[in-house]
Each structure stands twice: as C-alpha cells, then as structure tokens.
Amino acid sequence: MASLITCPHCGARPKEEFSVRGAAMPARPSPMAKDEAWHAYVYIRDNPKGRYQEYWHHAAGCRRWLVVDRDNLTHDVFGVTDAADFVQARGIE
Amino acid sequence: MRYSAYSIFKQALSGNRLWTPAWREPEPKPHYDVIIVGGGGHGLSTAYYLAKEFGITNVAVVEKGYIGSGNVGRNTTIIRSNYLLEGNNPFYEFSLKLWEGIEKDFNYNAMVSQRGIINLFHSDGQRDEYARRGNGMRMHGVYAELLDREQVRRMMPYLNFDHARFPIMGGLYQKRGGTVRHDAVAWGYARGADQRGVDIIQHCEVTGIRRENGVVTGVETTKGFIGCNKLALAAAGNTTTVGRMADLELPIETHVLQAFVSEGLKPVIDHVITYGAGHFYISQSDKGGLVFGAEIDFYSSYAQRGNLQTVEHTMEEGVSLIPGLSRAKVLRSWGGVMDMSMDGSPIIDRTPVDNLYLNCGWCYGGFKATPASGFCFAHLIARNETHHVSRFMRLDRFERGYTIDEAGKGPQPNLH
Numbered sequence: 074m075a076s077l078i079t080c081p082h083c084g085a086r087p088k089e090e091f092s093v094r095g096a097a098m099p100a101r102p103s104p105m106a107k108d109e110a111w112h113a114y115v116y117i118r119d120n121p122k123g124r125y126q127e128y129w130h131h132a133a134g135c136r137r138w139l140v141v142d143r144d145n146l147t148h149d150v151f152g153v154t155d156a157a158d159f160v161q162a163r164g165i166e
Numbered sequence: 167m168r169y170s171a172y173s174i175f176k177q178a179l180s181g182n183r184l185w186t187p188a189w190r191e192p193e194p195k196p197h198y199d200v201i202i203v204g205g206g207g208h209g210l211s212t213a214y215y216l217a218k219e220f221g222i223t224n225v226a227v228v229e230k231g232y233i234g235s236g237n238v239g240r241n242t243t244i245i246r247s248n249y250l251l252e253g254n255n256p257f258y259e260f261s262l263k264l265w266e267g268i269e270k271d272f273n274y275n276a277m278v279s280q281r282g283i284i285n286l287f288h289s290d291g292q293r294d295e296y297a298r299r300g301n302g303m304r305m306h307g308v309y310a311e312l313l314d315r316e317q318v319r320r321m322m323p324y325l326n327f328d329h330a331r332f333p334i335m336g337g338l339y340q341k342r343g344g345t346v347r348h349d350a351v352a353w354g355y356a357r358g359a360d361q362r363g364v365d366i367i368q369h370c371e372v373t374g375i376r377r378e379n380g381v382v383t384g385v386e387t388t389k390g391f392i393g394c395n396k397l398a399l400a401a402a403g404n405t406t407t408v409g410r411m412a413d414l415e416l417p418i419e420t421h422v423l424q425a426f427v428s429e430g431l432k433p434v435i436d437h438v439i440t441y442g443a444g445h446f447y448i449s450q451s452d453k454g455g456l457v458f459g460a461e462i463d464f465y466s467s468y469a470q471r472g473n474l475q476t477v478e479h480t481m482e483e484g485v486s487l488i489p490g491l492s493r494a495k496v497l498r499s500w501g502g503v504m505d506m507s508m509d510g511s512p513i514i515d516r517t518p519v520d521n522l523y524l525n526c527g528w529c530y531g532g533f534k535a536t537p538a539s540g541f542c543f544a545h546l547i548a549r550n551e552t553h554h555v556s557r558f559m560r561l562d563r564f565e566r567g568y569t570i571d572e573a574g575k576g577p578q579p580n581l582h
C-alpha cells in the first residue's frame with residue numbers, strides 16, 4: 074500500500090493519518106427498502122481482486138471522509154475524492 | 167511408510183537414502199466423488215477426515231500453488247479454545263481436543279506444544295470481561311484460570327510491569343493452549359490423506375465451475391476439466407474469487423495480515439502471550455525465533471505483503487509490552503490474505519447450489535481451527551448434514567440475524 078495518500082483538501086499526507094472504514098461501492102438503500110436490500114448493503118461484499126473504492130477518514134487531518142480509488146493487488150492509488158463528491162457523482166441520495 | 171523410532175533407525179543404517187516422498191504427485195483423474203478447492207490446512211484436513219472418518223477416498227485436493235503456500239504456512243501457529251460464545255467455544259474446544267491427539271492420529275510430528283496461553287488485562291473493565299470469558303469457558307467444560315498481577319509476574323518476569331498507561335493487572339490463562347508447527351500440519355494431513363487414496367494436485371488453478379441444471383458437474387482448471395459429484399471450497403482469502411465462479415454472493419472481504427519472526431534466541435518466552443492493550447501476540451518457536459504479530463493492515467488487500475506502518479505499529483506494541491524486545495532483530499516478515507467475515511466468525515455450510523459446499527470466513531483465526539474445520543466440513547460433505555459443533559456457522563445467519571460476533575464489533579470486517 075502506498076505510504077502517501079493525496080487528500081483533496083490537505084495534499085500528500087502520510088498514510089498513518091488516515092483510518093479505513095471499508096468498501097465504498099455498496100450504496101445505502103432507502104429506509105423503506107426490503108430486508109434483502111439492507112442485508113446486501115450491510116453484509117454482502119463484491120470483494121474484487123483489483124480495482125477497489127474504499128472509504129477512508131482523514132482522522133489526523135481535515136477529518137473529511139474520502140474515497141480512495143486503488144488496486145488491492147498492486148497497491149496503486151488511482152485517485153482520492155471527497156466522499157460527498159463521490160456520492161453525488163454516483164447519483165444516489 | 168509408517169514413521170516411528172524404528173523407521174528412523176532403519177533409515178539411518180541405510181544412510182538415509184531410502185526415504186520416499188511423503189505424498190504422490192498424481193495427474194488428475196477425469197472424475198472424483200469430491201473435489202476440494204484449496205490445498206491449505208483446511209482443505210487438506212477436510213480430505214484427510216473424509217478419507218479416514220467418513221470412508222470417502224475418491225477425493226482430489228486442487229491447489230493453485232504448492233500445498234501449504236498460503237495461510238497455513240503464514241500464521242503465528244497458536245492453538246487455543248478460549249472463546250466465549252456458544253457458537254464458537256464447543257467448536258474450538260473440539261479442535262483443541264483433536265490437536266491433542268493429532269500426531270498419533272496422522273503419524274507425523276507436528277510438534278504440538280501445550281505451553282499455555284495468557285491473555286493479559288490492563289483495566290478493571292477488561293478484567294471483568296476476561297473473567298466473564300473464563301466463566302463462559304468453564305461453563306462449556308473448558309478449564310481457565312484468572313491470574314492476578316503477581317502470579318503473572320512469577321511466570322513472565324520480563325514483561326513491562328511498570329507500564330504507567332497500560333499496567334498489567336493479570337491475565338486469563340488457558341493451560342492447554344499452545345503452538346503447533348504449522349508446516350507440519352499441512353504435510354501431516356497431506357501425507358495422511360494421500361496414503362488413503364486422496365489425490366493432491368498441486369499447481370492446478372481452478373478457473374471455472376461448470377454447472378448443469380443448477381448442480382455442479384466439475385471444475386475447469388489449468389490442467390483441464392475435472393468432474394465431480396460434490397465440490398467443496400476451502401480457498402481462504404480467495405474465497406470470493408472462486409465463489410463468484412458459481413455466482414455466490416458472500417459476506418467476505420479480503421485483508422492482509424502480517425507476521426514476524428526474530429533471530430533465534432535462547433529460551434525466554436515459555437508461553438503464548440497476548441497484549442490486552444493492543445492486539446500484539448507472541449511466542450517463541452522451538453528454533454528460538456520469537457514469532458509475533460498484531461492487527462491486520464485495515465485496508466482490503468489480495469497481496470501477500472503488508473505496509474510498513476503496520477510493521478512499525480506491531481514493533482511499538484511489542485516493545486511496550488516486552489521492553490527487551492527492542493534488542494532483538496527481526497529476521498523475516500510476511501503477509502497472508504485473510505477471508506474476513508462480517509461478524510468475525512467462520513462459515514461451514516451448504517450453498518444455494520445443491521452440491522457445492524463452503525468453508526470460509528476464518529478471518530485470522532483459522533489455524534487453530536484446522537482439525538475441527540476439516541472434520542466438520544468432511545461431516546457436512548459426506549452426510550449432507552451439519553456437525554453439531556459447527557451448527558451456528560451458517561451462511562444465512564447474517565440475513566436471519568444470528569451473527570456470531572465474538573468481539574462485538576458489528577459488520578465491520580477490518581475490526582474483527
């Protein structure tokens with residue numbers, strides 16, 4: 074895994090400043106969605122080998138939630154976006 | 167060949183030239199009763215118990231690398247059954263009982279060493295929690311002792327008892343816990359299975375699962391198609407990749423866990439010790455190396471290598487607990503890919519595909535479970551019914567609301 078993560082707000086920062094929440098791909102269902110949809114959101118993971126989007130929190134920096142787009146086999150980081158921008162771009166909620 | 171003191175003597179007289187390989191290297195047959203995907207500890211023990219306990223010998227274990235190249239050779243070799251929950255404790259105790267007889271059972275020296283495991287506690291709240299866990303163990307018939315600070319000091323005087331932030335207040339002690347030589351576990355099971363007719367096919371990667379009318383008919387591999395009546399997955403960190411070939415949707419996320427071994431030292435650490443203020447655990451191998459590790463790296467990873475941040479963190483925790491550790495040199499470190507489940511507990515169950523069986527979700531606690539996992543999985547495959555000690559480890563427990571969350575962390579795989 075890369076030792077530096079480029080935060081869109083703070084620039085290149087050491088990885089130690091971030092904490093990892095987990096997969097950003099599952100989209101939160103509506104509160105009225107059926108149990109199956111919630112089960113899939115809470116428990117089921119695509120878990121691909123390769124390109125992966127993950128929620129990271131810049132805990133020791135700007136304290137923004139970010140989405141790190143990276144490869145979980147080669148550990149390349151392709152880009153980091155603010156989680157709000159990520160969700161807007163995905164067009165949900 | 168049966169191994170014994172006599173066989174060593176006899177071989178020595180002939181200059182050790184007549185030892186034969188411990189298992190064959192067969193080409194795959196066109197069809198098997200059972201194919202097991204994954205030649206790690208769990209896959210090999212499943213094959214062994216299928217042949218030995220359930221009389222199913224027309225079995226193949228297909229492994230994409232060489233056997234034991236995955237997590238069974240990448241762990242810190244600890245065995246224990248100090249679990250709290252009903253869904254876990256009887257299973258791990260069954261496993262520990264199998265460990266206690268394993269060497270005679272498979273006629274291989276696995277160096278089972280019941281040196282005792284101690285979980286240190288550092289606050290009143292943690293003491294209460296560990297007392298509760300010890301009581302839970304004893305209610306399941308598993309002996310545990312709660313030691314106070316002075317008892318711990320007598321056993322382990324080299325720990326940092328002057329720690330201002332995380333004082334050692336005592337520990338939960340399971341005498342029957344310990345370590346096992348992990349490679350020998352893979353080899354012992356492989357040899358035992360092979361002797362009973364199981365084909366262990368190495369360097370053979372599964373690339374597809376063929377299904378007809380909703381049931382599995384065989385697997386596509388790099389050595390061609392191999393047919394089977396039943397297919398069993400024991401692919402650890404690659405479970406999702408293999409499962410996807412049969413459209414399984416799984417509550418698994420793959421993470422990397424690192425472990426470390428120091429240069430060989432004279433005997434200093436007699437037990438297995440876990441640090442309650444971190445996640446650090448340490449023991450000393452018979453060769454003298456200190457074997458230790460801590461948390462996973464927290465980000466999802468399929469790479470069998472970790473990050474320096476976690477290396478540093480592990481060393482800091484170690485030195486915080488055992489100051490003398492700062493003088494030891496680390497010889498090797500390595501990473502293994504873990505099938506982290508969403509509640510920290512494993513899955514041994516059927517799947518929506520009728521003759522496809524699943525064994526996964528071991529997080530980073532799979533090594534101690536190797537015998538029971540194989541036994542219960544073999545039971546499930548052979549009889550199509552769940553062994554009673556693994557009856558909670560169902561695939562559908564998440565949607566039914568029966569998770570087995572030993573650590574109480576919730577659906578957050580990197581925290582288990």
